[in-house]
Amino acid sequence: MLTNNCDINESEAAPIECARELMGTLPRLRRILLEFFPCVEGHLALTLPQFFALSCLYSGESLPSHLSRRLMVSKPTATVVVDGLVKRGLVERGAGPDDRRQVTLRLTPAGRRVCEAHRQAVEQRLCRAFAGLGTDELQRLLLALRDLQRVLQPDAQEKET
Amino acid sequence: MLTNNCDINESEAAPIECARELMGTLPRLRRILLEFFPCVEGHLALTLPQFFALSCLYSGESLPSHLSRRLMVSKPTATVVVDGLVKRGLVERGAGPDDRRQVTLRLTPAGRRVCEAHRQAVEQRLCRAFAGLGTDELQRLLLALRDLQRVLQPDAQEKET
DNA sequence: TATTGTTATACTCTATAACTATA
DNA sequence: TATAGTTATAGAGTATAACAATA
Numbered sequence: 001m002l003t004n005n006c007d008i009n010e011s012e013a014a015p016i017e018c019a020r021e022l023m024g025t026l027p028r029l030r031r032i033l034l035e036f037f038p039c040v041e042g043h044l045a046l047t048l049p050q051f052f053a054l055s056c057l058y059s060g061e062s063l064p065s066h067l068s069r070r071l072m073v074s075k076p077t078a079t080v081v082v083d084g085l086v087k088r089g090l091v092e093r094g095a096g097p098d099d100r101r102q103v104t105l106r107l108t109p110a111g112r113r114v115c116e117a118h119r120q121a122v123e124q125r126l127c128r129a130f131a132g133l134g135t136d137e138l139q140r141l142l143l144a145l146r147d148l149q150r151v152l153q154p155d156a157q158e159k160e161t
Numbered sequence: 162m163l164t165n166n167c168d169i170n171e172s173e174a175a176p177i178e179c180a181r182e183l184m185g186t187l188p189r190l191r192r193i194l195l196e197f198f199p200c201v202e203g204h205l206a207l208t209l210p211q212f213f214a215l216s217c218l219y220s221g222e223s224l225p226s227h228l229s230r231r232l233m234v235s236k237p238t239a240t241v242v243v244d245g246l247v248k249r250g251l252v253e254r255g256a257g258p259d260d261r262r263q264v265t266l267r268l269t270p271a272g273r274r275v276c277e278a279h280r281q282a283v284e285q286r287l288c289r290a291f292a293g294l295g296t297d298e299l300q301r302l303l304l305a306l307r308d309l310q311r312v313l314q315p316d317a318q319e320k321e322t
Numbered sequence: 323t324a325t326t327g328t329t330a331t332a333c334t335c336t337a338t339a340a341c342t343a344t345a
Numbered sequence: 346t347a348t349a350g351t352t353a354t355a356g357a358g359t360a361t362a363a364c365a366a367t368a
Contacts, residue, residue: 013300019287021303025310026198027213031233032313033191047334052188064350072192077336079351084334101344101349126180129312137308139174142182144305147298149186151290152193208357225327238359240328245357262326262367329364341352
């Protein structure tokens, strides 16, 4: 069977236990990512990358290169995701601010509406879920999410083309 | 806005704060899922769904329908993922045990080797990451992961909308 | 008729390499 | 030469609908 040099049996809260717990919960967490967040029905429906990109533009970003860094995807991937948003009439491309190689991405009025509606729907859905947790559990979750994010840094190399 | 600081007052541990924290960390967590887990290089490389499917078969599952439920994907998607594993020589299809409609999925020796190597590599990588956390933080993370899983049940969400 | 699994179809995400235009 | 962004290409994951074989 599998062996591991991290295996410590003294406590449940050992790295190996967390590792196995995380591996065990991943399919479900992944499913949640897949269907919990792009949760708005009908014409508002967005994929998760589209939702992230739209939120990113909503919060002030405007250059594709910044978008690709924020979303941590390659530039061609950012182009594809933006293409989808443009095709849906949620984003417009325009001339860049400083440099004629650059492109400015702007939300259309529809894009702004969809982004706000979507963010609100996701927040409300999450709030309903988190209403099932007490204050201590919420605080624990908040801190744990930050720990997880800090400790699972992907390798520092960026997705560049 | 939320800080990376660890001192948190009581008002921050509200459902809405957790919701926003989770939404804010999602792109990074998603990136981690994408590249942290299928971390074995070269011929051992597996995508995340392939890794999950292989692990599932390793742990005793053998029917495509069970696989699709465990992975929480549609049956056609399970077929596609299994196709990829078969093409890589890691899985074989055979006759079903009880019912001639069924198909039995079996790991090949290579599939078994790749699965063990991959699981071990992922566990070790997670252990290295979690080594940066203290016992209290690990315990908190363990409990928070369980809370998150319990409270974000996709099936628990209302379907009548 | 219902179930198991696959096919057919269509779409999105993803990356690397090559390209265009600009700097 | 270097950079910003797109195009070309290839491959994987995803779902719904339709289908075949079996129950």
